[in-house]
Amino acid sequence: MVRSVKRLVVLGSTGSIGRQTLEVIASFPDRFQVIGLAAGENATLLAKQVAQFGPRFVCCRKLPPGDYQALSLEEMAAHPEADIVVIATPGRSGLGPTLAAAEAGKRIALANKESLVMAGEIITTAAEKSGASIIPVDSEHSAIWQCLEGERSAPQRFILTASGGPFRGYTPSRLAGVTPQQALAHPSWRMGRKVTIDSATLMNKGLEVIEAHWLFNMAYDNISVLIHPQSIIHSLVEFADGAVKAQLSHPDMRLPIQYALAYPERLANAALPLLNWDELTHLDFEPPDLAAFPCLKLAVQAGRKGGTYPAVLSGAGEAAVELFLTGRIGFTDIAATVAGALEEHESSSQPTIAEITAAEAWARQQVLQMAPGGSRC
Numbered sequence: 001m002v003r004s005v006k007r008l009v010v011l012g013s014t015g016s017i018g019r020q021t022l023e024v025i026a027s028f029p030d031r032f033q034v035i036g037l038a039a040g041e042n043a044t045l046l047a048k049q050v051a052q053f054g055p056r057f058v059c060c061r062k063l064p065p066g067d068y069q070a071l072s073l074e075e076m077a078a079h080p081e082a083d084i085v086v087i088a089t090p091g092r093s094g095l096g097p098t099l100a101a102a103e104a105g106k107r108i109a110l111a112n113k114e115s116l117v118m119a120g121e122i123i124t125t126a127a128e129k130s131g132a133s134i135i136p137v138d139s140e141h142s143a144i145w146q147c148l149e150g151e152r153s154a155p156q157r158f159i160l161t162a163s164g165g166p167f168r169g170y171t172p173s174r175l176a177g178v179t180p181q182q183a184l185a186h187p188s189w190r191m192g193r194k195v196t197i198d199s200a201t202l203m204n205k206g207l208e209v210i211e212a213h214w215l216f217n218m219a220y221d222n223i224s225v226l227i228h229p230q231s232i233i234h235s236l237v238e239f240a241d242g243a244v245k246a247q248l249s250h251p252d253m254r255l256p257i258q259y260a261l262a263y264p265e266r267l268a269n270a271a272l273p274l275l276n277w278d279e280l281t282h283l284d285f286e287p288p289d290l291a292a293f294p295c296l297k298l299a300v301q302a303g304r305k306g307g308t309y310p311a312v313l314s315g316a317g318e319a320a321v322e323l324f325l326t327g328r329i330g331f332t333d334i335a336a337t338v339a340g341a342l343e344e345h346e347s348s349s350q351p352t353i354a355e356i357t358a359a360e361a362w363a364r365q366q367v368l369q370m371a372p373g374g375s376r377c
Contacts, residue, residue: 004260009036009057009076011097012088015043016192017111017137017253022049024258027269028158034262036076038089056081073097078104081369084261087112090194091318092360099123099353105130109260111137113207114318117303118311118356120214134215135260140208141215142256143234143247148216150238158218159236161228162209162288163251165200169230172292178331180324197321198295199335202288206299207317210310213303220304225296227286232275250275276300294335307347308359314362316341323371341366 008025012018025032038059041047049055049066057071057079077085077097081300086109087094087100094112099119101108103126111114116123118164136142140160148155166185167175183191183200198204202225209223226236231251238244247256250273258269290297295317295321302313320337323329329337341363348355 005031005033005034006083007035007081008084008086008261009038009079009082010034010086010088011036011038011073011077011094012040012086012090012112013037013049014039014042015088015090016195017088017257018086020254021088021109021257021261022053023234023271024254024261024269025053027268027271028262031267035081036071038073038076040089040093043173072115074100077101077106080104082106084109086257086261087115088137090114090192092118092314092357093098095119095353095357096303099126102126102132102134103130105132108132108134109137109257109259110134113138113204113211116214116312117207117210117314118211118360119366120310121342122353122356124214135263136211136215137233137250137256137260137372138208138211139253140257141212141235142259144212144216144237146247146259147235147237153239155216155237156240157222157224157238157366158212159238160205160212160223161231161233161235162202162205162225163231164227164229164286164288165202167292168190169201169229170292172332175292176330176332180327183324183331193325194318194321197324197334198317200292201295201331203295203299203317203334203338204304206296207314209300210303214358220300227288228284229285230280232280232283248275272287295338298335298338300327302342305347308351308356309342309345309347311351311359312341312345312347312363313338315360316367319364319367323367328371337367337370340370 008337032353034053034055036057043062043064046060050066057076058068074096078101084107087098091114094115098115102123145357163336184196186196232248233246235244236244302309318340320334
């Protein structure tokens with residue numbers, strides 16, 4: 001049986017998800033062909049990736065040597081030769097190419113949370129109109145997607161699991177002394193710096209609630225979060241009859257990445273670890289501590305309000321994390337800083353993309369002005 005080779009564009013190829021995506025692609029050279037790579041600042045690693053995969057299109061602030069055509073993120077995302085577009089760019093940079101791919105009718109392997117958080121209605125509407133498919137790469141949303149496969153009845157509730165990060169069980173006073181080095185040491189997952197800090201504050205889980213709302217058209221009242229420190233169950237789906245389906249696997253992002261690329265097939269990959277059921281003696285669950293980790297509540301509230309509040313949440317959160325990593329604010333100041341930006345914001349109810357990006361930029365500037373050493377305009 002002759003299989004067609006899927007042509008891929010990988011945006012954010014030098015980041016954690018991008019590198020793991022290329023690991024998966026390299027394991028199946030007869031299945032996948034990289035035709036486009038994009039990176040931000042890491043031109044050195046991008047040059048090695050260009051040499052290994054030979055893409056026809058490249059995007060980077062500092063272009064590496066090679067025989068290729070330089071394109072923008074949006075041009076690559078919408079390119080007619082691309083079968084699958086992997087959106088692994090961090091933060092606000094994923095919004096433009098995600099919308100471009102949605103409008104072009106692409107299969108989108110989405111690892112960028114902020115695009116749906118900021119502009120979920122616009123992107124999902126564009127995808128529905130063009131026939132694009134958005135396949136989630138986040139382990140939690142991939143788990144929901146896999147649990148829904150083959151079901152004829154609508155789900156009643158989603159339960160997103162969270163490891164709890166490195167500070168599960170910490171009191172607010174103890175969290176005040178957390179350092180960036182401690183916060184970057186995630187117990188389960190291999191992720192980029194921003195996502196790792198968001199996981200430590202549980203902001204990441206709040207963003208995922210908003211994402212799940214748009215990906216699966218589920219009401220916020222029917223999406224909850226459960227702390228599961230082993231990170232074996234990635235999400236649960238409850239149905240009207242009380243049955244609950246769960247997706248379990250070793251905590252390794254290459255599995256949901258591979259499934260998004262190969263769907264509807266499941267491919268054997270010796271590089272992916274299997275669960276050892278002889279050693280897995282128990283699975284633990286507990287509710288999240290919203291007093292110690294208020295970012296989760298802030299994010300869900302912003303999602304419920306809608307308009308440009310989620311864009312402000314995204315921009316303020318990104319800026320606050322950077323301030324924390326550079327030592328200008330403390331760990332517990334992240335939530336307070338984001339809350340301050342949300343309180344100051346006047347939202348648009350049905351925002352355009354221009355209004356969304358303006359709100360996100362305003363939020364980042366607002367946070368910088370509120371930080372120690374910042375200046376208010």
